[in-house]
Amino acid sequence: MVTRGAADGTSSMNGLALRDAVLPASWRGHLRTVDRALGKCDVDGARRAWESAHLAAVESLSWEGLIAAGEAYLRIGSATGGRETAEPAARRAYFAALYRACRENSFEGILRAAEAFADLGDREVVEECVGLVELQADGEQSRRRVAALIGRLGGIPMGSY
Secondary structure, three states, X not given: OOOEOOOOOOEOOOHHHHHHHHOOOHHHHHHHHHHXXXXXXXXXXXXXXXXXXXXXXXXXXXXXXXXXHHHHHHHHHHHOOOHHHHHHHHHHHHHHHHHHHHHOOOHHHHHHHHHHHHXXXXXXXXHHHHHHHHHXXXXXXXXXXXXXXXXXXXXXXXXXX
């Protein structure tokens, strides 16, 4: 079970999250390889590295790697002029991340998923995420972060769920 920190909205870690925090996240190295390959205009190498990163993120059982994998796939799509074709893969990674964040009762994870869906222009999912993250906002700082997200997204009404 994940418990919430009262003052700042952070979560204390359960055993699985603690393991992932202590052990190096293998997906991070693969994502660095994606960016190096993109820097060399090696799109095929970036895609191969992304596949490894995505698999490692799925195996990690945390939401962070899935958000990062989705963002990396969008970078690959942008590098090839096909961001729109990259969006479905990023969307799947973001939905998996949102599921994991909800399962962990992670304020930060749900907020990051909302921001990721906002980057895709998916207002309907963002609104659902805002409703979920409002349930997790238990301190003034976390409520300010939700309000800031809503402000950036053009005023999705708070407390409408």
